[in-house]
Amino acid sequence: MSDAASGAAEIVSIAAGPLTAAISALGAELQALRLGETDLMWNGDPAVWAGRAPILFPVVGELAGGEYRLNGRSFPLARHGFARRRVFEVAERTPHSVLFRLTDDAASRAVYPFAFTLDVRFTLTGAALEVAVTVTNGSAGPMPACFGFHPAFLWPLPGAGAREDHAIVFEADEPAPLRRLGPNGLVEPAGVPTPVEGRRLALRDGLFAHDALVFDAPASRRVRYGGAGGPSITVGFPLMPQLGIWTRPGAGYVCIEPWHGIADSEGFTGDFAEKTGAVVIAPGESHAFGMTIGVSAAG
Template sequence: MTDLITIANDHLTAQINPLGAELTSLKDAEGRELMTNADPAYWTGHAPILFPVVGRPYRDTIRVDGTQYPMKQHGFARRQGFDVVDRHANRVAFVLDDNDDTRAHYPFAFSLTLVFGIIDSSLLVGVEIANTGDVPLPASFGFHPAFAWPLPYGQDRADHRIVFAADEPDTLRMIADDGTIAEGERPSPLEGRTLHLRDDLFAKDALVWDSVRSQSVTYGAEHGPQLRIDFPDTPKLGLWTKPGAAYVCVEPWHGIADPEGYTGEFRDKPGVFEVAPGDVKRIALRVTLVPPAR
């Protein structure tokens, strides 16, 4: 088992697994856990990093210059060991470089860096996707943190909600049985800017905003401490749980699953960005514990 790395200050303590550079725990100053209990009856993940794909490729395959490569849902980064390259009491950095295993699935040179830092009551995650090769690097990236539902502050599970920072008038995408994006649209379940969390919302998998206007959401019960999740660099958002589970995932994405039946080139797929040779793509996430309003 890989040893977890702990960073902390007087407000928060985080633990990160070098396997996948995955945040596995986030606790408040009193030691109360703000993330999933990882009950194996539902899902054992905590906060996997989604790279170089978000969601499921059609038939678990991508195509690069006409050649097919096997690619599982959400990519391979979450199953790769990252190197620790910088470590302090409240900050740690991880790096994954391309290797023989990654090139069997994704024939590109890259360096993926994640920096976790705690400042005051915020956990910051900074991502750098560097193209270390000599051809454009097509990629997607996503965050997948699973927060405790309910949060550990005594409010009922049914009182928890997610409030968007901006109006979100658009419909949502549909998910096909194979996990790809289906034709058609799903009505928005928002009431104003508020999503009142209920298990039945997730009976047909995740809620997917293909184009989210908000750059942050606030999660929790109205009269308790809440989490504000800021995602200034990711234009899509997924929310997901399994009905009955003790978590809800807030997933800012720069990418999306394949359209149902997609057999085109990976670099032409909706949601894929390109990084020029020698360039770097930067993406950030901030999770802040907000005290209850007085």
Template sequence: MPEIVRIASPALSADISTLGAELQALRDEAGRDLLWDGDPAWWAGRAPILFPIVGAVAHDEIRVGGHAYRLAKHGFARRAEWQLVERTEACATFRLEDGAATREAYPFAFRLDLRFSIEGATLTVVAMLTNSGTTDLPASFGFHPAFRWPLPYGAAKEDHRVIFAAPEPAPIRRLDSAGLLRPTPEPTPVAGDMLAPDASLFEDDAIIFDRLASRSIWFGAPGTRGLDIAFPDMPELGIWQKPGAPYLCIEPWAGFADPAGYSGELRDKPGILRLPAGSSHQFLMKITLGSETPQ
């Protein structure tokens, strides 16, 4: 059975499951929920970890050395049992390593450590991917937290905003019916640095920023407490909900779905990270509760 690990400070607490190393709850000092509860009537996820791919690949297959391997959307890390390797009051580290099951879908040696820590009102999540093999490791990685929308601070859903650290005038990307990137970018729905999220925006699935200027956003209703979400190591961002659901996913990514029509090797896929043998790469996200205006 999966184990639930709680870490906390006086200002914030988090529950993490060994199944998928997935954040299960994030609560403020009064016990108010900031994270979506995984109600399957809408979406059973809460904050899945996306590895070794982000999004879908064509026909649910990757190609390595001319061979095809079955790999479902967002990869296998979110459904794997992770090992708990460190645990203190305010910190926990989980580990996933390759084995017979992972190599059937992804024929590479790797170690992925995910460290959750809380200091004050900030949850920091650091993923460290290590190539433990002898060849380059092609991989993508993504965070996928779903936050309550509205947040529990009295503002209406329609008053919430996503405010970027910088203006975001570049076109966005959308997905086709197979979950692959459409070839033609679309105009951004961001006005300057502000997005007013609305269910209609997500009728075409996620909003994907693959030419992102910002490395942090603020989510909340102006004049109330909000969330600062920083992702300095993540070059892409997805924003998604099931239209009308009471959550908003703010998803820092390093990688994205296959472009429609792509049939090449995984190592050549657009947006892929190629990690040399013996090296490591960090992916970081910080979630801070408290500010009423973007920091």
């Protein structure tokens, strides 16, 4: 496992029907998703935000004090973990799918003391991109882990009307309060009223003045994003219990982020396994995570 500049990492392109996708071996990060000639993803402009769709592993969000605790020891770990900064092996490929693989090494074990395999498979059909993730524990003891997706879609979408016409529609009513991130990136203790009206979240920059909207227990496992006509995007996340929605106010993207884990709460001092959304994988066992991005040509 090694770090690399994004320009040095292999880019793999896949296609099926009208959809094409390009994925970088650096971070197994989706770089582009196109419907015909229409770009749907943010371009990673480093003057605004260099990300496009980073993979979050083995933590999602910020850690209290910049470290986590495990069996009486503390380990430093950067926000969103290390996988997004690592070069994956291209383990399999076909014209419409590719499998990226990351395994542990001395550098990873210094901050995450486990033998692991992280497989990220991208598969295109004629109407959707499926991202299937498998995390396998190769250690002798139980391995706690979190995982998250962070895809950034253009806001506004091409041909879908003005920026203020865009909304995210949930598959179920979402009346529960949201969690808010403080200036230190940690989850504040008190919930805040949801801006979702019934099932519809009308997008506006002011929603993100305090960072991401954190749905720590959403009723929905699918949302639809679009504007007034044009293409629309449906993000499905049946295996992911949390959801984040984020942009930098004024930027040309919105991130719809299925998560299995969230940032630490302020003052959290528990063990890694006690983190919200963490899974504990037994020795020799695996855990699956996943997301689908469905694309419709008509809004």
